[in-house]
Amino acid sequence: MSRLVVVSNRVAVPDDQAARAGGLAVALREALQNYGGIWFGWSGKITATSATEPRIIEHPPVTYAVVDLGRKDYNEYYNGFANRTLWPLFHYRMSLAEFNRGNYAGYLRVNALFAEQLRPLLEPDDTIWIHDYHILPLGKELRRLGANNRMGIFLHTPFPAMEVLLALPSHARLARSLCSYDIVGFQTENDRRSFNDYILHEARGEILGNDMVRAYGRTFKAKVYPIGIEKGVMAQTSMMSSKTAAYRRLEKSLGGRKLMIGVDRLDYSKGLPERMEAYQRFLEKFPQHRNEVSFMQIAPLSRSEVPEYKAIRQQLETMSGNINGRYGDFDWTPVRYLTKNFQRNVLAGFFRQAQVGVVTPMRDGMNLVAKEYVASQNPQDPGMLVLSRFAGAARELESALLVNPYDREDVADAMDRALTMSLDERKERWTEMMRIVDEQSLETWRNTFLDDLSKAPFSTP
Numbered sequence: 001m002s003r004l005v006v007v008s009n010r011v012a013v014p015d016d017q018a019a020r021a022g023g024l025a026v027a028l029r030e031a032l033q034n035y036g037g038i039w040f041g042w043s044g045k046i047t048a049t050s051a052t053e054p055r056i057i058e059h060p061p062v063t064y065a066v067v068d069l070g071r072k073d074y075n076e077y078y079n080g081f082a083n084r085t086l087w088p089l090f091h092y093r094m095s096l097a098e099f100n101r102g103n104y105a106g107y108l109r110v111n112a113l114f115a116e117q118l119r120p121l122l123e124p125d126d127t128i129w130i131h132d133y134h135i136l137p138l139g140k141e142l143r144r145l146g147a148n149n150r151m152g153i154f155l156h157t158p159f160p161a162m163e164v165l166l167a168l169p170s171h172a173r174l175a176r177s178l179c180s181y182d183i184v185g186f187q188t189e190n191d192r193r194s195f196n197d198y199i200l201h202e203a204r205g206e207i208l209g210n211d212m213v214r215a216y217g218r219t220f221k222a223k224v225y226p227i228g229i230e231k232g233v234m235a236q237t238s239m240m241s242s243k244t245a246a247y248r249r250l251e252k253s254l255g256g257r258k259l260m261i262g263v264d265r266l267d268y269s270k271g272l273p274e275r276m277e278a279y280q281r282f283l284e285k286f287p288q289h290r291n292e293v294s295f296m297q298i299a300p301l302s303r304s305e306v307p308e309y310k311a312i313r314q315q316l317e318t319m320s321g322n323i324n325g326r327y328g329d330f331d332w333t334p335v336r337y338l339t340k341n342f343q344r345n346v347l348a349g350f351f352r353q354a355q356v357g358v359v360t361p362m363r364d365g366m367n368l369v370a371k372e373y374v375a376s377q378n379p380q381d382p383g384m385l386v387l388s389r390f391a392g393a394a395r396e397l398e399s400a401l402l403v404n405p406y407d408r409e410d411v412a413d414a415m416d417r418a419l420t421m422s423l424d425e426r427k428e429r430w431t432e433m434m435r436i437v438d439e440q441s442l443e444t445w446r447n448t449f450l451d452d453l454s455k456a457p458f459s460t461p
């Protein structure tokens, strides 16, 4: 295959704390390790003004090319348009979306800056794989600078229904940018359908069948590629985890009680206040579980400069304090709420110890925590996953206990059901989920996307 060039906002440069973050970064690091090539994006550093050229870090087989962003660019592009406009809109939270022309200009400016800095590093035969909502216009910018390479974009978030997208003043320009790629990849059929709806009814394009679309004079693929986790790794890690000190400390602290676990970035899309309310309802409705189960919510801080994220942090601190004050006892803390970050190998052990994994986002592109929880279970005595029907993962993990996160009664009932489910039923559901987790692995996702991309450019059939 030709050289692979991956572009994402976050770049996980080895040994660089500022640059490391998020499930996306982990997924891409693993994808690039096998192919080699370039990984281009923001360095994670904020400086007085944006860098005029990327910093190159050689780490064979990968060359990292990262750009420091100036405070104004960072505010308008990342905190502003990406995380206060596109993020809430793409997660169906229209009332939280802010439409600010200055931020939009900053978003376009940083995309143009990335294109100018990446262009000289490209060779004609490179395959370019772009990721996520921060850099939707990058492909069009690169084409403007004469890059005729094969180019695909994968959207890790949901793609909103047409009527929601129409609220964005710049929707037409963004949609048009998406059409300059050879492949636009989505997490679920739902997302692809929303995109195709837009193409058909707003862009006046055509859906040609066989995943092909024609709009704005271009023919390209719009296809579903559900992202997964590395095959076998989490299962192996969790098996080894019982030997770690963290595993034993958690076990000891539980004193024989059961554990329910949630692990999410502290983000309003993850449904954390709603989950706390559901847990409170669960304690009210099923008093037999009091002093028998603890709920541990790990919620590492995220996008802390964005006001909506500050607000949710305060809200959760209050809610967990209230539940503990009301239901706790001198020897039992109902909620363990932590904003600390844990290594994946430690989390694998925590997942394995938890009888219930609670993954109840209000909306989520995929949610790899759901898959990691499943993969970490002991096949002889697996825990049960309570999963929001609005997570992309619910399209695949249909054997989880699927819930509506807006309905706290439904979530409370599912918590009880998960804790009391027979071993036979747990094994049966887990076997089915594990089969899908293995089948739709990170490797499958990467290979299918890159294999399709290697066949570009596409012409009208």
Ligand code: F6P
Pocket: 010, 021, 022, 023, 024, 025, 132, 156, 157, 265, 302, 303, 365
């Ligand atoms: O999956 C969506 C996403 O925005 C990724 O692009 C990102 O790596 C992750 O969430 C974490 O968010 P952030 O980069 O804003 O910390």
